[in-house]
Structures are given as structure tokens and as C-alpha cells.
Amino acid sequence: MPFGNTHNKSKMNYSAEQEYPDLSQHNNHMAKVLTLDMYAKLRDKETPSGFTLDDVIQTGVDNPGHPFIMTVGCVAGDEETYEVFKDLMDPVIEDRHGGYKPTDKHKTDLNAANLQGGDDLDPNYVLSSRVRTGRSIRGFSLPPHCSRGERRGIEQLSIEALDSLEGDLKGRYYALKNMTEEEQQQLIDDHFLFDKPVSPLLLASGMARDWPDARGIWHNDNKTFLVWVNEEDHLRVISMQKGGNMREVFTRFCTGLTKIEDLFKDRGHEFMWNEHLGYVLTCPSNLGTGLRAGVHVKLPHLSKHEKFGEILKRLRLQKRGTGGVDTAAVGGVFDISNADRLGFSEVELVQMVVDGVNLLVNMEKRLEGGDGIDDMMPEQK
Amino acid sequence: MPFGNTHNNFKLNYTVDDEYPDLSKHNNHMAKVLTKEVYGKLRDKQTPSGYTLDDVIQTGIDNPGHPFIMTVGCVAGDEESYEVFKDLLDPVISDRHGGYKPTDKHKTDLNFENLKGGDDLDPNYVLSSRVRTGRSIKGYTLPPHNSRGERRAIEKLSIEALTSLDGEFKGKYYPLKSMTDAEQEQLINDHFLFDKPVSPLLTCAGMARDWPDARGIWHNDNKTFLVWVNEEDHLRVISMQKGGNMREVFRRFCVGLQKIEEIFKKHNHGFMWNEHLGYILTCPSNLGTGLRGGVHVKLPKLSTHPKFEEILTRLRLQKRGTGGVDTASVGGVFDISNADRLGSSEVDQVQLVVDGVKLMVEMEKKLEKGEAIDSMIPAQK
Numbered sequence: 044m045p046f047g048n049t050h051n052k053s054k055m056n057y058s059a060e061q062e063y064p065d066l067s068q069h070n071n072h073m074a075k076v077l078t079l080d081m082y083a084k085l086r087d088k089e090t091p092s093g094f095t096l097d098d099v100i101q102t103g104v105d106n107p108g109h110p111f112i113m114t115v116g117c118v119a120g121d122e123e124t125y126e127v128f129k130d131l132m133d134p135v136i137e138d139r140h141g142g143y144k145p146t147d148k149h150k151t152d153l154n155a156a157n158l159q160g161g162d163d164l165d166p167n168y169v170l171s172s173r174v175r176t177g178r179s180i181r182g183f184s185l186p187p188h189c190s191r192g193e194r195r196g197i198e199q200l201s202i203e204a205l206d207s208l209e210g211d212l213k214g215r216y217y218a219l220k221n222m223t224e225e226e227q228q229q230l231i232d233d234h235f236l237f238d239k240p241v242s243p244l245l246l247a248s249g250m251a252r253d254w255p256d257a258r259g260i261w262h263n264d265n266k267t268f269l270v271w272v273n274e275e276d277h278l279r280v281i282s283m284q285k286g287g288n289m290r291e292v293f294t295r296f297c298t299g300l301t302k303i304e305d306l307f308k309d310r311g312h313e314f315m316w317n318e319h320l321g322y323v324l325t326c327p328s329n330l331g332t333g334l335r336a337g338v339h340v341k342l343p344h345l346s347k348h349e350k351f352g353e354i355l356k357r358l359r360l361q362k363r364g365t366g367g368v369d370t371a372a373v374g375g376v377f378d379i380s381n382a383d384r385l386g387f388s389e390v391e392l393v394q395m396v397v398d399g400v401n402l403l404v405n406m407e408k409r410l411e412g413g414d415g416i417d418d419m420m421p422e423q424k
Numbered sequence: 425m426p427f428g429n430t431h432n433n434f435k436l437n438y439t440v441d442d443e444y445p446d447l448s449k450h451n452n453h454m455a456k457v458l459t460k461e462v463y464g465k466l467r468d469k470q471t472p473s474g475y476t477l478d479d480v481i482q483t484g485i486d487n488p489g490h491p492f493i494m495t496v497g498c499v500a501g502d503e504e505s506y507e508v509f510k511d512l513l514d515p516v517i518s519d520r521h522g523g524y525k526p527t528d529k530h531k532t533d534l535n536f537e538n539l540k541g542g543d544d545l546d547p548n549y550v551l552s553s554r555v556r557t558g559r560s561i562k563g564y565t566l567p568p569h570n571s572r573g574e575r576r577a578i579e580k581l582s583i584e585a586l587t588s589l590d591g592e593f594k595g596k597y598y599p600l601k602s603m604t605d606a607e608q609e610q611l612i613n614d615h616f617l618f619d620k621p622v623s624p625l626l627t628c629a630g631m632a633r634d635w636p637d638a639r640g641i642w643h644n645d646n647k648t649f650l651v652w653v654n655e656e657d658h659l660r661v662i663s664m665q666k667g668g669n670m671r672e673v674f675r676r677f678c679v680g681l682q683k684i685e686e687i688f689k690k691h692n693h694g695f696m697w698n699e700h701l702g703y704i705l706t707c708p709s710n711l712g713t714g715l716r717g718g719v720h721v722k723l724p725k726l727s728t729h730p731k732f733e734e735i736l737t738r739l740r741l742q743k744r745g746t747g748g749v750d751t752a753s754v755g756g757v758f759d760i761s762n763a764d765r766l767g768s769s770e771v772d773q774v775q776l777v778v779d780g781v782k783l784m785v786e787m788e789k790k791l792e793k794g795e796a797i798d799s800m801i802p803a804q805k
Contacts, residue, residue, distance in 0.1 A: 050474035057573030064572060065601070065637050097571070104634050186433065190478070191445060191774065192438025246627065253485055256446050347580070379592035 047420025049085070049127050059083035061285075064104045071116030072327075073103035074210045077136045082179040088288035090127050092184045094120030099128055101185075109244070115139060115328050118248045120188030122181065122315045122323050136320075136327055149321035149331050152388035153301060155294040161397040168404045169318045169338045170376065173283035174296045174393065176333040177276035177324045179305065179315040185325045186275060187248040194257040201272045204306035205261045212299050214263035219255035237274050247260055250275060250325070267292075268299050275332075276324050278303075287338065289400075293393050321385060331385025338400050339365050344376030344410035345403060350420065354406070357423045358399035359383055379403065395424060432468070441463040445485045451530075453708075454484035454497030457515045471508050473565050475501030480509055483568075483629040490625070496520060496709050499629045501569030503696050503801035504563070505702050517708055521766040528704035530712050531771035536671070537676040542778040544667025549785045550719045551757065554664035555677045557714040557773065558657035558705045559698040561688060566706045567656060568629040572637055575654050579638040582653045584641045585687040593680055597653075600636035614647055618655050626685075629654055631706070648673075649680050657705050659684075668719065668735060670781075674774050697718045702766060712766030717774040719781050720746055724756025726784055727793035732800060735787070739780035740764055740802045760784070 054062055063082045066074040077100065085096045103116025117135060119125055125132050133145045139292040164172070179185060180200065183193045195354065202216050217226055228238035239254045240246055262269035271279040282296035304314055315323035321331040345351055346362075356364055361382040364370030372378075379400055399421075406416045444463045447455040456525035458481065464479045468769055484497025498516060500506055506513050509805070514526045545553070560566060561581065564574045583597050598607055620635045621627055651658040661678035685695055696704035702712040714789030726732055727743075736743060746761040753759075759779055762773040777782035778800075787797045 050565075050571070053473050054571045054573060057571065057577075061573035061576060062571055064634060068601075092434050105632070184431075190431070190438065190443060192435060192442035195442060196438070234672045247633075252482060252628075253445060324683060374447070 050096070051089060051323070054097075055087060058086075059086065061242055062086065065098070065141050066104070068107045069103070069116070070108040071114040071404050072135045072138050073100050073116030073131070075138065077131060078327070081130055084218040085128055085130060088127050090121050090123040092121050092123070092188065094124055094126060094127075094184070094188050096131070098188065098249075099131065099402060100123060101325070102244055104151070105247035108265075115245060117327065118187045118325050118328070119185055121184040121324070124185075125327075126324065128343065129385075132327060136330065140331070141383065143386050148318050150334070151316070151387045152319060153297045154390065155290070155297040156398070157390040157392055158293055160288060160401075161290035161293065161393070162288050164289060164338065164397070164400055165276055165404050166286040168341045168407060169284050169287035169400065170341065171283065171339045172287060172289040172292045173281065173336065173338070174336040175279060175281040176300070176330055176335070178278040178280065178300075178304075178333070179321070179323055179325070181313045182314045183277065185326065186273065186407070187325060191256055194253070197277050198257040198259065198272050198289050200307065200310060200312060201261070201262055201270070201278060202259075204303055205249070205270060206265070207306055210300075210304060211265055211295075212263050212268055212302065214261055214268070216259055216261040218219050218257075218259040220258070230260060233262075233298075234261055235260055235269055237271050239393065245275060246278045249326075252357055268295055270303075275326070276329070277310065289327070289336070289338065292337040297389070302399070329384055330388070332385060332389045332392060333383075333384075334378045334392050335387050336396045337378050337380030338396070339366050339376055340400060340404065341376050342379075342403060342407050345373060345407045345416075346377060348406075348410065348416070350416075354403070354421065355379070355382075356415075358402065358420045359424045360399045361393050387391075432470060432478070435478075436468055440467065445481070447485070449488045450497070451483050451489040452495040452497030453516045453519050454481050454512070455488075456650055457520065458512060462511055466509055469508050471502050471504040473502050473504070474485075475505055475508075475565070475569050477509060477512070477631075480505060480512065481567065483625055486628040487682055489623050490556065494706055495625060496617065496712055498708065499568045499706050500566055500578055500704070500708070502565040505566075506701060506708075509797040514707060517711065517766070521711055521712070522764070523563075524739070524767050528767065530766055531769045531770040531772075532697070532702055532713070534678045534682060535771065536675040538771040539674055539774055539778070541772070541782075542624050542671035542674065543669050545670060545719065545778070545781055546785050547667040549722045549788060550668035550781065551722065552664065552666050552720045553668060553670040553673045554662065554718040554719070555673055556660060556662040557677075557716070557770075558710055559659040559661060559681075559714070560704050560705070560706070561658045561693050562696050563693055564658065567631040567654065567658070568706060572634050573679070575634070575638040578658050578698075579653050580690060581688065581693060582642070583640075583650070584658060584691070585684055586651060586722060587609070588687060589644075589683060591678070592676070593644050593648060593649060593683065597640055597641055598642040599638075600639065601639070611641060612679065614643075616643055617646070618652050619719070620654070626656060629706075649676055651684075655699070656707070657710070662748070670717070670719065670778050674717070678770070689738065710765055713768070713770045714765060715770050715773050716725075716761045716765075717777045718759050718761030719777070719784065720757055721760055721781060722757050723760075723784060723788050726788045727753070727756060727758060727799075729787075729791065729797070732799075735784070735801060736760075736763075738802050739783070740776050740805045741780045766771065 068237045089095045099117045110159050258273045282292045322333045363378040364372045469475045480498045491495045566799045579635045602702050621632045650662045742763040745753045
């Protein structure tokens with residue numbers, strides 16, 4: 044791949060016009076923002092580890108658009124990407140995160156006690172509850188850019204940290220590359236296994252290189268807390284369980300995450316975080332909290348209501364199919380989660396999910412009874 | 425993508441053991457050759473344009489094996505790759521090309537008159553005949569590595585060269601990115617259209633970046649001569665027609681190729697060639713002539729004969745499905761072509777196809793009559 048600085052310098056023999064990508068068929072955040080002038084200004088730059096502008100934007104050049112979602116079209120290769128390429132990243136962040144300005148500060152709140160309610164979402168409708176986030180380990184470059192040595196270093200550190208968890212968080216690591224058939228089947232049945240990315244959005248950014256080297260899954264014995272190592276981010280931390288007790292899911296999430304952070308710190312490694320962008324992750328869409336809290340919920344009536352899209356928008360929620368971001372809903376069951384990541388704290392986002400889903404379920408029950416829901420329409424949050 | 429020399433230098437902070445890929449599950453030419461020692465020796469090197477060892481081998485790491493063929497597992501990013509990384513590429517070339525040594529010389533012969541016969545393969549069996557090769561334009565890096573600016577310059581030069589052809593070669597260029605639906609449909613029906621690569625062998629090497637920018641198809645009005653621009657190589661040149669007149673196909677191939685080469689030379693961009701490796705192409709498997717001369721031929725009986733493979737091996741031929749390299753045959757119709765590329769000339773290779781296919785059709789006819797073919801089994805060519 045040609046995106047290092049020797050080749051970056053030799054690309055300077057061509058004019059900005061000659062190198063500027065054709066974005067005329069494109070519809071992603073990067074394409075909306077990257078003008079020829081901006082390209083010209085940034086194209087000779089690189090981060091200390093050698094990530095260049097073309098590295099940042101390649102996925103957005105290769106993927107003009109997505110049927111269900113407005114994609115970001117650019118990724119970070121390291122913590123410094125957000126600084127060196129701020130002329131591109133700041134407007135992308137602003138557009139993606141509801142007008143978030145370069146001077147704004149992000150609030151982190153991982154104190155689950157601050158959540159109100161959330162333990163009683165109706166399990167007749169809410170089939171499961173889940174909270175995930177990502178974390179990047181300072182000092183290493185990110186999945187689009189990291190070498191095998193770095194990735195293995197991250198895996199090694201992660202195994203050491205996770206192996207020292209105790210109590211209901213005690214668990215085990217399964218490296219992807221030497222998983223047995225049985226282990227693999229069990230992890231699939233538990234809905235834990237992640238596979239080599241097939242999405243061209245991810246592949247085009249280089250995240251799948253060297254698969255499955257240094258990738259793995261750790262989960263606790265209770266199967267309610269798991270960590271993906273070296274998938275789209277260094278770490279993805281997930282708390283999940285059947286039913287509607289989002290409060291418990293979030294409490295375990297916060298406790299586990301805080302413990303893991305302490306364990307990494309004990310070993311001389313922090314998570315990438317700053318007061319402007321919060322937690323720094325590979326995809327600009329996951330900055331801030333990196334948090335997606337969601338439920339699988341049965342909404343066969345409401346989902347057909349003409350105002351469904353509008354209601355979700357006002358509640359600051361987002362729908363996905365139950366297979367995740369690139370899927371459609373099956374049988375009226377939707378994945379409903381917070382749309383925001385940056386500019387709100389973890390507690391605030393989970394609160395929006397809890398309150399919003401409560402309302403959606405009540406609307407569903409109304410519609411089941413053949414009644415209207417016009418009086419229940421929420422304000423824009 | 426991390427493969428530039430800043431990141432390459434950065435990777436040197438990790439030991440050879442940290443960075444050396446896990447090739448334990450791999451079965452390709454690169455994996456057979458790349459020991460830790462060779463990796464250690466080559467990992468700090470780069471070509472003048474910045475192509476590094478990890479760039480060369482990424483496709484082979486990401487693709488451990490292939491169901492039908494022994495893959496090469498490495499690519500060149502520029503002409504110099506074959507020199508800078510000769511400690512890896514020489515043994516790969518030797519293994520792939522029947523023991524070809526670093527001191528061997530390759531013979532180029534594009535004088536079609538040196539071919540004997542070839543105009544009378546039985547059209548009841550031989551449905552179509554085709555000869556293809558690749559050409560790389562000196563002064564530009566290759567598809568795994570080139571920038572948009574370079575790729576566009578290659579396209580521009582190619583269009584100038586091709587649109588100046590006349591007589592039987594007069595034709596038109598169709599850029600992929602501005603093709604109409606009608607043009608696309610016609611090109612598909614003519615079996616001319618190439619699409620964005622889906623094979624991970626190609627996508628992992630970076631060849632599909634910026635698709636479909638600066639990619640296109642040129643063909644003559646007669647639809648017997650076509651050129652692919654910026655697919656797996658800078659140029660792929662193809663001569664084809666229905667029926668068994670391979671001689672005519674090869675004549676047109678040689679004449680057209682030489683006309684094109686003259687025009688490129690006038691623009692001071694000749695083809696990459698040297699007396700050891702012949703024509704320099706992206707994949708080491710295509711060095712030498714880069715030539716695949718083949719037919720679609722009906723061999724329903726012969727193909728189920730226990731000695732079919734042995735016969736092909738002795739004739740120095742290879743079978744593929746009629747969809748090309750990654751397909752299986754349908755209805756007893758096979759794509760039969762020369763197996764060799766390096767160490768024999770264009771005329772030599774097409775002669776092998778002509779003589780070999782003639783023999784196989786004779787064998788098929790014998791088997792149709794219920795007779796044996798043991799007396800016809802050829803000696804090893």
C-alpha cells in the first residue's frame with residue numbers, strides 16, 4: 044500500500060488537481076467537507092507515525108455511499124490524526140455530531156448511580172439490552188495503521204489486564220487464531236463471536252490486515268461482559284443480557300470498564316482521551332463516549348407508523364436491524380439505540396435510551412389496542 | 425495504510441519476532457520462502473518510491489490459500505521491487521516458474537509468423553480463442569501502489585496511444601466511471617467488461633483503491649482486440665474471436681501490441697522489460713511473456729478421463745473454468761491455456777497451446793467413439 048511518506052513525497056510530483064479524488068458520486072461526511080483547497084493544504088502532512096491524508100480518506104473514496112446510513116468516510120490511524128488533519132476532521136465531527144465545535148468540551152460520566160430507573164423495561168417487548176463502547180490504548184497506532192508488532196503488543200497487554208479481573212467479571216480469553224471448533228460454535232451461539240470484517244467500509248481502511256493475528260474475544264464466566272480485542276478498535280467492551288434491565292447492564296458496564304482502565308494504568312498504559320474529543324477511537328463517529336446502548340425490542344405496529352422515523356429523531360434514537368449496523372429489521376424486532384456519541388455523557392445517553400424505549404413500548408401497546416398515539420408524541424430532546 | 429517508510433521505520437522499534445507474520449496456516453509461494461531470517465534482512469528496505477516488504481507480502485498474509493490454485497502471495501509495487509526484494513522474489517520466481525534461475529535470460533518473440541499452423545482448430549470443439557498479456561509503463565508505479573495522479577496519467581497516455589490506432593485496430597475508449605447503462609450492457613454481452621475486483625487476492629494488495637477512477641476499456645470496432653486500462657496491470661491487451669483460428673488471433677495480438685508499444689515509446693514511456701525477467705508485471709506469476717493463450721473447448725469425455733491432469737501437465741497446459749481463474753468449468757467446456765509465462769517466448773507458448781489443444785480434441789474424438797487414448801498420451805514437453 045502506498046500511503047507512507049516516501050510515496051507521499053513522490054505524489055507531490057503530481058499537482059493537487061491530479062491527485063484530488065473524484066467525489067462527484069459520493070455522499071459521506073468526508074466528501075461533503077474535503078474541497079480541492081483542503082486536499083492541497085493537507086496532502087503533504089503526516090502524523091509522527093506516518094499516517095497521511097490519503098490514508099485518512101481512502102475508505103471514503105472507495106465507498107461512495109451506504110444504503111442505510113450516512114457514512115463518515117474517513118478514519119484515524121493514531122491519536123495525532125485528529126490534530127494533524129483537524130482542518131478535515133473538525134468539520135466532519137461537527138457535521139456528524141450535531142454541530143459540535145472545535146472549542147467544545149466533552150463530559151465523561153461513568154457513574155451508573157446517576158442513571159434514573161432503567162431496571163424495568165417490559166421484557167414482553169424488550170428482548171435484550173446491551174451497552175458497548177470502544178477504547179484505544181495510548182502509545183499504539185489504531186487498527187487502520189497498526190503493524191503486527193503493535194497489534195500483538197495490544198493483545199498481550201489486554202490479556203494480562205483481563206486475566207486479572209475477579210468476581211462476576213472473572214473470565215477467559217479466546218484467541219481467534221487457535222479457537223477450537225467447539226469454542227467457535229459456542230461463541231456463535233452466545234452471539235459473542237466477531238468475524239473478519241466483510242464490510243468494504245472497514246476493509247478499505249486496512250483494519251482487516253493480517254487477520255486473524257492478535258484478534259480475540261474475552262468474556263466473563265457469566266457471559267454478560269465481553270471484550271473484543273483488535274477488531275475495529277483496540278478494545279470493544281460490551282455488557283449485555285436478555286430482558287429489559289438496562290440499569291444492571293449499565294452498572295456492570297461502568298464497573299467493568301473502570302476496573303479495566305485501572306488495570307491498564309497499573310501497567311503504564313492509559314486510554315486515549317482528551318477533554319475536547321473524549322475517548323479517541325478509530326472512527327470519528329465513535330468519539331466522545333464511543334457508547335452505543337441499545338435494546339432489541341418488538342415494535343411491529345409502531346415501526347409501520349408514518350411518524351416512526353420522526354419519533355426516533357426526536358428521542359435522539361436510531362434504529363438498526365438485529366444483525367447490527369448493516370442489516371434490516373426482521374419480524375418487527377428492531378435494534379434501538381442512542382444516536383449521539385459526543386457532547387453527551389454516558390449516563391445521559393443511556394438515560395435517553397431508557398426513557399425513549401419506555402415511551403416507544405407504551406406507544407406500541409396503544410397501537411395494539413387500536414388507539415392513536417398523537418398525544419404521546421415527544422418534544423425534540 | 426501503514427506501509428510507508430515513516431511507519432516502516434517506526435516498526436523497527438519492534439523486533440523481527442514481533443513483526444514477522446504467522447504463516448503457519450499458509451500455502452502460497454511467499455509463505456514457502458519467507459523465513460524469519462529473510463524477513464529480518466529485508467524489513468528495513470524500501471524501493472525509491474517507498475514500497476516496503478510488508479507491502480509486497482500483505483496479500484499473501486491475508487490470503488493463506490486458494491481452493492483451485494497455488495497462489496503467489498506477493499506483488500510488486502514498482503519495477504524496482506524485483507531488485508530491492510530479490511532475496512524473496514528470486515526464490516518465489518524460481519518456484520513458480522519451473523526452476524528459473526536468477527542468472528537465466530528470457531526470450532521475447534512477438535513475430536507471429538514463427539507460429540506453425542494454428543488456423544484450423546476444430547470449431548465443433550474449440551468455441552473461442554484468446555490471447556492476453558499485460559504491459560507496465562516505465563516511470564509509473566504499479567497498481568498495488570500507484571496514486572490517483574499516476575493512475576490518471578497512465579490512463580491519459582493510454583487513451584492517446586489507443587485512439588491513434590487505425591485500420592483493423594480503430595476503436596473507442598470507455599472509461600468505467602462515465603459509462604452509460606447501454607454501453608455497460610453491450611460490453612457485458614461482448615464479454616469485454618471487467619468489474620471492480622472482488623477477489624481478496626487482489627483487494628488485499630490495494631489494486632482496487634479509488635475504483636473506478638481512471639479505469640476503462642478500449643476496444644476496436646470489430647470487437648476482436650481490447651485493452652483494459654488500470655485493472656490488475658497498467659494495461660491488459662487481449663485479442664479474441666469465436667472459433668479455432670488461434671493463428672489469426674495471435675497475428676492480431678502481435679501486430680496490435682507492437683503498434684501500441686511504438687506509440688508509448690514515442691512519448692518516452694516504453695514498457696517495463698529486462699532481459700532476465702522479460703515484461704515486468706504486478707504479479708510475479710505473469711513475468712516473462714505475461715501471456716495466456718487459451719481456448720474454450722468442449723472436452724466432456726476427456727475431462728473425466730483419469731489421465732486428464734497428467735496429459736495437461738505433460739502438454740504444459742492449465743485448465744480453468746470458463747469464467748476465468750477463480751471458476752469451475754460448466755458443461756464440460758474448459759478454458760485451456762499455457763501454464764508457463766517465463767523462460768519461453770510468446771511464440772513458444774502459443775505453439776504449445778495450438779499443438780496441445782489439437783491433440784486433446786483428437787483424444788476427445790477417440791473417446792467419443794469408445795476407443796482408448798493410451799497410445800496418444802504425450803511425452804513431457
